[in-house]
Amino acid sequence: MLPFNRSYLAENTLEYIQKALETPDLQGDGYFTKKCHQRLEQITGTACALLTPSGTAALEMAALLIDLREGDEVIMPSYTFSSTANAIVLRGATPVFVDIRRDTLNINEKLIEQAITDRTKAIVVVHYAGYGAQMDTIAALAQKHNLFIIEDAAQGIGASFKGKPLGTLGHLGAFSFHASKNIMAGEGGALLINDSSFIERAEIIREKGTNRSQFLRGDVDKYTWHEKGSSYLPSELTASLLLSQLDMLEKITENRLNLWSQYHSLLSALEEKGALKRPPLSPDCTHNAHSYYILLNDHAQQKELLAFMKANGIQCTFHYVPLHSSPAGKKYGRSAGSLPVTNTIAETIVRLPLWPYMRQEDIDKVVSLLLNFFGRTVKTQCSLKQ
Numbered sequence: 001m002l003p004f005n006r007s008y009l010a011e012n013t014l015e016y017i018q019k020a021l022e023t024p025d026l027q028g029d030g031y032f033t034k035k036c037h038q039r040l041e042q043i044t045g046t047a048c049a050l051l052t053p054s055g056t057a058a059l060e061m062a063a064l065l066i067d068l069r070e071g072d073e074v075i076m077p078s079y080t081f082s083s084t085a086n087a088i089v090l091r092g093a094t095p096v097f098v099d100i101r102r103d104t105l106n107i108n109e110k111l112i113e114q115a116i117t118d119r120t121k122a123i124v125v126v127h128y129a130g131y132g133a134q135m136d137t138i139a140a141l142a143q144k145h146n147l148f149i150i151e152d153a154a155q156g157i158g159a160s161f162k163g164k165p166l167g168t169l170g171h172l173g174a175f176s177f178h179a180s181k182n183i184m185a186g187e188g189g190a191l192l193i194n195d196s197s198f199i200e201r202a203e204i205i206r207e208k209g210t211n212r213s214q215f216l217r218g219d220v221d222k223y224t225w226h227e228k229g230s231s232y233l234p235s236e237l238t239a240s241l242l243l244s245q246l247d248m249l250e251k252i253t254e255n256r257l258n259l260w261s262q263y264h265s266l267l268s269a270l271e272e273k274g275a276l277k278r279p280p281l282s283p284d285c286t287h288n289a290h291s292y293y294i295l296l297n298d299h300a301q302q303k304e305l306l307a308f309m310k311a312n313g314i315q316c317t318f319h320y321v322p323l324h325s326s327p328a329g330k331k332y333g334r335s336a337g338s339l340p341v342t343n344t345i346a347e348t349i350v351r352l353p354l355w356p357y358m359r360q361e362d363i364d365k366v367v368s369l370l371l372n373f374f375g376r377t378v379k380t381q382c383s384l385k386q
Contacts (some may be wrong), residue, residue, distance in 0.1 A: 055176025132161025
């Protein structure tokens with residue numbers, strides 16, 4: 001079976017892990033964590049980057065930082081993972097689901113304002129597949145209505161919107177380093193703090209609500225409990241694995257973009273014939289090839305293609321079951337409208353295998369099976385055997 005995703009190690013991963021095992025700071029915030037913070041700040045230009053155990057934890061920290069509480073509402077897309085909504089619901093607030101765009105599969109910025117009420121406190125933007133949402137419009141709405149912007153950039157490292165890295169366009173941003181992401185540490189995440197007024201509180205929340213970070217820097221002579229918080233530090237082992245991947249960010253992104261472009265070129269004729277739709281190419285977005293997906297004509301075709309590919313040794317996947325239609329979404333949230341695009345995308349999307357060191361023959365096999373499935377002989381300028 002050709003898997004949908006495959007984890008891999010960088011050349012220096014084992015060296016870094018061995019060094020981490022020999023450090024007295026294995027519990028976290030040691031040498032490798034600090035190096036990851038520095039590297040992420042260099043890559044993104046954010047005011048402060050803090051590693052977390054997961055992208056989920058970073059979103060939870062963001063909800064605490066904006067003092068989200070019971071009775072508040074947060075506007076967000078339904079087409080995302082449960083972590084995005086859980087961060088809101090755990091604070092007692094209500095997610096308000098808004099439909100997405102047909103092109104980028106990101107929140108439809110034209111539908112946000114009509115979902116705003118006197119209870120709205122924030123907008124959570126999800127940059128799907130490393131494509132930036134329309135942040136200029138969203139930022140203007142947030143400023144007009146005095147709202148916070150939290151970016152769920154779990155899939156967004158190495159991508160940008162109008163030249164600015166994803167995760168740095170709102171007040172706070174969250175990266176994920178789950179094994180399925182471009183840069184991975186098995187599990188892991190980072191909170192990007194773009195408004196420097198949040199930095200001191202973020203350090204406290206991350207350290208179980210204490211000012212331990214100030215103590216370790218020598219800013220205070222003892223540390224104590226200051227406010228709500230939790231254990232949001234990953235271990236040095238996680239950080240060492242992550243650093244080895246960050247060292248390779250440019251190469252990993254380059255390889256993924258090359259594979260993405262091969263899919264895109266080889267499937268163009270099928271799109272021209274109306275068999276499927278490919279992801280967009282937008283002048284506003286520099287994506288990171290997090291995912292290559294196709295959109296089919298209906299749900300029956302989606303199910304048929306997934307079964308066909310599996311039977312032929314290829315693991316393809318659909319994606320999210322929309323949150324607004326889930327049991328928890330109905331219990332804890334509400335929808336702003338009927339969300340027809342969200343429903344359609346969920347029933348027609350198929351994601352193809354993609355990881356940085358796929359072989360040419362892997363791409364050839366996936367595309368050949370797609371051509372076979374759609375029952376066409378397609379001649380393209382790009383040979384499957386080039």
